[in-house]
Amino acid sequence: MAKQIQSIRGMHDILPDESGQWFWLESRARLILERYGYREIRTPIVEKTELFKRSIGEVTDIVEKEMYTFEDRNGDSLSLRPEGTASCVRAGIQHGLFHNQQQRLWYQGPMFRHERPQKGRYRQFQQIGVETFGFAGPEIEAELIALSKRLWDELGIDDVTLELNTLGTPESRRAYREVLVAFYEANRDQLDEDSLRRLDGNPLRILDSKNPQMQALNEGAPSLHDHLDDESKAHFEMLCRLLDDIGIDYRLNLRLVRGLDYYSHTVFEWTTTSLGAQGTVCAGGRYDGLVTQLGGRPTPAAGFAMGVERLLELIRVRQGEQGAYRPDAYLLLAGEAAQQAGFALAERLRGDLPALKLQVNIGGGSFKAQMKRADKSGADVALIVGDDELAAGHVTVKPLRDRDAAQQTVPYDSVRAILEARGETRDD
Numbered sequence: 001m002a003k004q005i006q007s008i009r010g011m012h013d014i015l016p017d018e019s020g021q022w023f024w025l026e027s028r029a030r031l032i033l034e035r036y037g038y039r040e041i042r043t044p045i046v047e048k049t050e051l052f053k054r055s056i057g058e059v060t061d062i063v064e065k066e067m068y069t070f071e072d073r074n075g076d077s078l079s080l081r082p083e084g085t086a087s088c089v090r091a092g093i094q095h096g097l098f099h100n101q102q103q104r105l106w107y108q109g110p111m112f113r114h115e116r117p118q119k120g121r122y123r124q125f126q127q128i129g130v131e132t133f134g135f136a137g138p139e140i141e142a143e144l145i146a147l148s149k150r151l152w153d154e155l156g157i158d159d160v161t162l163e164l165n166t167l168g169t170p171e172s173r174r175a176y177r178e179v180l181v182a183f184y185e186a187n188r189d190q191l192d193e194d195s196l197r198r199l200d201g202n203p204l205r206i207l208d209s210k211n212p213q214m215q216a217l218n219e220g221a222p223s224l225h226d227h228l229d230d231e232s233k234a235h236f237e238m239l240c241r242l243l244d245d246i247g248i249d250y251r252l253n254l255r256l257v258r259g260l261d262y263y264s265h266t267v268f269e270w271t272t273t274s275l276g277a278q279g280t281v282c283a284g285g286r287y288d289g290l291v292t293q294l295g296g297r298p299t300p301a302a303g304f305a306m307g308v309e310r311l312l313e314l315i316r317v318r319q320g321e322q323g324a325y326r327p328d329a330y331l332l333l334a335g336e337a338a339q340q341a342g343f344a345l346a347e348r349l350r351g352d353l354p355a356l357k358l359q360v361n362i363g364g365g366s367f368k369a370q371m372k373r374a375d376k377s378g379a380d381v382a383l384i385v386g387d388d389e390l391a392a393g394h395v396t397v398k399p400l401r402d403r404d405a406a407q408q409t410v411p412y413d414s415v416r417a418i419l420e421a422r423g424e425t426r427d428d
């Protein structure tokens, strides 16, 4: 036998048993986004490497060591997208979506990061992301948070906590950055390798360190909140008030920072303790500086992205399978004549009953074998056509799940009424 080829480490197949659950989550997310007036944008999976260098920044884990970067046949440096925001901003500038306009956009698709694969952390993973442009006030951050909360409710997720922080205006942040650098300089001997590297390019990111030793040092670091100017405070207080108004709880987390220069004001994360180390299911904030950083005119912007694998895992942990695909009916064909005519009969049923999910037995088999397949398919009813039924123009309808319901043999034209009464043709 020839050697088998396996998928790439950290990149997974979504098998038919799981894809129903994906579809279930995605369709609920889409519905809620539409209810809030968001429109989908689809951008390419590959972009010029420079886009990510200029947006995410060179002194970040993603750009320094996680990107799938390659030269194409023209010698251009391209990268698989590690996230979706940069592409949205690039597309918005390129197509003039931002000038004197407000945009509420969303996207979904695979992202690629060369990280160490583990539960909840993959090299290809799926995000659903939301980006807004042209809204300067805190109402939009409140809307983003409200809509994510509504999604958790819809998905039956109740063990997530909202962590909230503000980075203030760029001026506030600059002032704070100086104080912070001075603090770390004074404690230079306690900094680990990563933090030393970040001290020059990205000192706020040190606050985010997962190293326990650094976390201890960070406990004593000066707080950004002592350096906020009035505008920063007003923006944040207004956001908190809006969240209070709609009864959304939050935890102020002063250590929550997004290290990048284009972030300002609000940052937030939805986290859970049910998933072990990979507990952040959704992260976002305001990034007013990014559009100009990528060559556009000044445009206020805010958004978030959620990790679909982590959300699905959370739902599985809590509630088991959701939305698995199953047909409504399975058509058994018993006898030679019925087997010949059955294929056309299935097409006729699909034409007459557009909402019916019908799986037809193909490949013959004994009646018993066909019943086994029908049962395994998960269908609610078996439709049985043997040679006798075929000659009479009849179909036998046999309920598979409720033992008490009797099977009935009826003329073809009555099948519809029976299935409709059983709710098999519901559009769901």
Ligand code: ATP
Pocket: 083, 113, 115, 120, 121, 122, 123, 124, 125, 126, 127, 278, 280, 281, 282, 283, 284, 305, 306, 307, 308, 309, 310
């Ligand atoms: P983390 O701290 O877990 O590495 P991050 O800050 O790198 O997350 P973001 O870039 O903010 O993550 O992406 C938003 C969301 O996408 C995360 O909250 C997470 O749910 C998901 N995510 C990020 N990286 C991965 C990955 N490698 N595998 C699976 N999901 C991921």
Ligand code: MG
Pocket: none
């Ligand atoms: Mg990461």
